[in-house]
Amino acid sequence: MSTPAKSGNNAVSLLSALVIQGVVDEFIVPAYTDATKIKLIVKFDPTSILMTRIKSGERGDVIVAIDRNIDELIEAGIVSERGRVPLVRTGAGVAVRAGAPKPDISTVSGFTQSLLNARSVAYSRTGASGIYFAALIEKLGIADEINSRSTIIDKGLIAEALLTGTADIAVQQLSELATVAGVDVVGPLPAEIQHTTDFSVALFCTALDNQAAIKLVSLLVSEDAQREYRRFGLEIL
Incomplete structure (x- = not known):
């Protein structure tokens, strides 16, 4: 099982669906590390595979995944409803x-x-x-x-x-x-x-007090990030 980064640690982990990989690689990682001097560890996978990994015990600080799967993780007490934000479609x-x-x-x-x-x-x-x-x-x-x-x-x-x-x-x-x-x-x-899919960003319950993780969520939903999402053809929720 991975250990979530705590406030003051020099790394924060993001488990993310592939949907925002281009934006994360090109904008989020450099913007976050430049602003915080904290290392951002990102693991990309389809949401179905992220769910398998989480059910096997893996954890992170922040997750971007399909809405219905975020709901499932909230119900299981793994991800927090507090701070959850709709992201892109x-x-x-x-x-x-x-x-x-x-x-x-x-x-x-x-x-x-x-x-x-x-x-x-x-x-x-x-x-x-x-x-x-x-x-x-x-x-x-x-x-x-x-x-x-x-x-x-x-x-x-x-x-x-x-x-x-x-x-x-x-x-x-x-x-x-x-x-x-x-x-x-x-x-x-x-x-x-056509088939559309909605994605949200949320904090793992173990990272609710992790200020570095909260800053990452703020960046992921910022106007600057939204501009990048649109560049990749994503609709903002």
Whole structure:
């Protein structure tokens, strides 16, 4: 089990869903360490994997995760309702390697045909968008054909599969696609089949009096951070 950082310690830990990885890497980490001189230790994973780790005993100071899972952690007495703040909303989208022809995803039929035309579609079955996508292609009646040549990734930034050439279409949450350099985000899924997910930030109960952790939450919900979230295609809650 990890030990949460206490007030006065020289490190604070953040367990975060991948949804804000680009903002955390590019803005939050340098801004926080510059302002506080405290080391920020970040562990990124899909919320489903974060939940498994927490249920196995792992703890941190601050968590960013899907709303319903934050609710579950509050109910279990692991995360505090006090200080919990709604953070961002994102939808799923499509990306291709930079410079590659952009598939038609403007309609459900166009999106479906683009998937069928792809050499390989990359997605994850552990992230919220990947779980949704697996159910969506079943609903569209194309799951067998897509999965027979798909690139299914356990976790991480799915668009990286475009850079290695293992897939020519990646499906994931829009902000996660935008985090990968060298890819073009084609756009969101058609409105009729779009799936949005809300995320919140909260303190672990063991960090309620940790001023360094509280400062991290304040930075994560600040106007400067919100500007960065929007840059990655996230909606502010």
